[in-house]
Amino acid sequence: MAEGYVIGVDLGGTKLLAGAIDADLSVIHRTNRLVYGLNQDELVQMIADAVDEIRASVGEISAIGFGIPCTFDSRTGMAVQAVNVPLKDIAFGELMADRLNMPVVVDNDANCHTVCESRIGIAQGATDVALLTLGTGIGGGLLLNGQVYRGWIMGGAEMGHMVVEMNGRPCQGNCPNWGCLESVASGSALVREASLAVARQPDTALGHALEEGRELTGPLITELATAGDPVARGAIETIGSALGVGITNLVNIFNPQVVVIGGGVIAAGELLLAPAREVMLERALAPGKDVVRVEAARFGPEAGMIGAGLLARDVLDGKTTGAIENHPR
Amino acid sequence: MAEGYVIGVDLGGTKLLAGAIDADLSVIHRTNRLVYGLNQDELVQMIADAVDEIRASVGEISAIGFGIPCTFDSRTGMAVQAVNVPLKDIAFGELMADRLNMPVVVDNDANCHTVCESRIGIAQGATDVALLTLGTGIGGGLLLNGQVYRGWIMGGAEMGHMVVEMNGRPCQGNCPNWGCLESVASGSALVREASLAVARQPDTALGHALEEGRELTGPLITELATAGDPVARGAIETIGSALGVGITNLVNIFNPQVVVIGGGVIAAGELLLAPAREVMLERALAPGKDVVRVEAARFGPEAGMIGAGLLARDVLDGKTTGAIENHPR
Structure with a gap:
């Protein structure tokens, strides 16, 4: 039943929201975490924990989309400027694809909002x-x-x-x-x-x-x-x-x-x-x-999470997202 | 010899610059006019006169491109907001195509600059x-x-x-x-x-x-x-x-x-x-x-004129310009 699920993750300056999203774009499991004040290692660990929690509850997950409040350099996949989160200078997508062992797509959080509101909002x-x-x-x-x-x-x-x-x-x-x-x-x-x-x-x-x-x-x-x-x-x-x-x-x-x-x-x-x-x-x-x-x-606090999930679904469908995509090595 | 010439016209808040442009993008005849203080009828007349002057000197002209400092409504072809020129609320392209009896393309003047500098500048x-x-x-x-x-x-x-x-x-x-x-x-x-x-x-x-x-x-x-x-x-x-x-x-x-x-x-x-x-x-x-x-x-004062000419050449070549195009009735 869980086959084909994706996870969408929306990271803000103070909190993280993650959910499993099915093919009908229903969110079937949600979790959230406070992230304010964490350093880079702690933040990466907390994100991985949140994903693991959902995976443990939902079962098989095919891809994961992240919306994070950074600018990127698409030539290197690096998060470059992170005004309100400590994710500067890491290849966040590559790191997460390896750590979580699944295809990952990473985009700016507000771009994910835009994907959600312009496609279904x-x-x-x-x-x-x-x-x-x-x-x-x-x-x-x-x-x-x-x-x-x-x-x-x-x-x-x-x-x-x-x-x-x-x-x-x-x-x-x-x-x-x-x-x-x-x-x-x-x-x-x-x-x-x-x-x-x-x-x-x-x-x-x-x-x-x-x-x-x-x-x-x-x-x-x-x-x-x-x-x-x-x-x-x-x-x-x-x-x-x-x-x-x-x-x-x-x-x-x-x-x-x-x-x-x-x-x-x-x-x-x-x-x-x-x-x-x-x-x-x-x-x-x-x-x-x-x-x-x-x-x-229209989607309120879940727009970014759902948009990140829509991008993850694009990856599964073989569509070009224009965002940063990484596969586990 | 003049076959295939286009005219580019760049209208600014104080002056108008127009020139005939050949297939090698050389400007072979230029004219300019002061337009500051003219009302709408006087301005339209002056623009038509400038074009006629070039046409009289160069011979056959196949299309004409205008860069004017306005916003447009592409649904109607109307110049909507003209901060520094009195061209509000007229279908400038339609008017000019009829008056000059040739295909006309109209774009914002700075868009014409952009066409010039990004293609050849x-x-x-x-x-x-x-x-x-x-x-x-x-x-x-x-x-x-x-x-x-x-x-x-x-x-x-x-x-x-x-x-x-x-x-x-x-x-x-x-x-x-x-x-x-x-x-x-x-x-x-x-x-x-x-x-x-x-x-x-x-x-x-x-x-x-x-x-x-x-x-x-x-x-x-x-x-x-x-x-x-x-x-x-x-x-x-x-x-x-x-x-x-x-x-x-x-x-x-x-x-x-x-x-x-x-x-x-x-x-x-x-x-x-x-x-x-x-x-x-x-x-x-x-x-x-x-x-x-x-x-x-790179092109200094002629960039807008040349860009307008490049768009006119696109019309001749059957390319999509994205700008407002009109043909004489």
Whole structure:
């Protein structure tokens, strides 16, 4: 029964999500792990453990797809720049193919999101799609003329590190830049905005929640914003407006049919997207601004995992993925 | 002898350049016109006159290519957004095919630059190229996976209107945006920077030139910078650094093999490119920053005209251009 199963793994800056996916693209076993603070060896070990756990439960697995938040050098298969995870300078796919003894495909995590949303999600049928995943950082994915676009040697689509404020604040993690979209519109930026706002207005639902000992996180902000707290709403609106500047750039650069917003922060839904759309409509050029749809990702937290699984299935089907493929030696 | 000639026309915000191009891609007759301040009817008339002048001199012409600084809607053939020229909301190609009674191909002017530089210029042989033309405004062109990328309906590649300063100054012409790359790194921005600098330091070569009645223009600034004037050099360096932020974004988004800088401002050469490269190397992500070449366009002011001619030749050869094609009714 498990024959033909693949595993999709989505690695983020704070957590890992993995699942076995059948031929109907149903996820039949899931596992997740916190990865924040691990060093490279510990992280590789934890990823292998998560895969082994699923394999032990599901049985035979034919291929595995990884979405990881890195740029690559497709000429060497090396993960080159990893802003929020310690995977720099290793041939991750080769390592995993040997360690797990099965065919492996590795792609940027946001590219995996893009594969999922453009094949079976909100952008299904569209040929030109730009995607941003708003989590700890901001990932980017591109579908251009119907193909995932990864850049000359797979180092592209890093739209989270597009400068929108040339004299802005330093970006986070290993990014050497400042004023990146990630520094003003990520989950980290949301928490920063909310902490500044609640310090000015402590006698609010958000202020009371913090007094009660709750941690200031994106999910808390979203929960209270949805319940009507003006401080939490204001923080999301600030992030949404900054996101709108990023979307303006995507519209002017790509004239996409659909801009998809995914990642944890999209839990805020229209509280985030409405100000983003408003800014984009005010600032972007025609005809791009008038024809683009700006939509929440359909698959939520599992989009990257499912996209990685779709790429693994492509490998099984002998299709060209354009991502990094390795087979066990 | 003239059989098989095509005409290439490059329309900028201030001037028009047109030439007849033979099968060896030699330009055998050139003409240019100032177009600044013309209304739509006057501009269309002037373009038709320029073409007629060349036709009268060269003889039989088989097709004509236009590069114009607009976004388009490929579904209707209409010029939609024209930041620096009054060509909004007309089906320019259809109009010209009828008026001139020959096959016409119309593309964005910077796309034409890109066709020229990637086929026979500095980016020859590269598959992934991002191009910026720095003139009155900033145009953008993209070659991705070996194909000119124009966006879903031909409204893309407007990298001059990528926001790099989200709370920056208003952009120019018909652009509704502010803090665009065009507002900090175009020829207009260069003149603005130099005028601010010379007001602070009037006792310099640039200050003396203005006292002698010379007009403050990009070419004057470049001339004096090349001769060593520190104020003129400083203004070019400021623009070069801002350009470097734009190139950083192109590297992170596209991971291009080559970034080509064209347009009038590139006459400043390394005075402009050296600070731009330095900023990009400091701010962009690996591996993109380490593999990209940042180069001056080879064809200078004629690149757009020649690229438009190359597209016209594609039409004659029955090749798919991806641009807007019209035949006389």
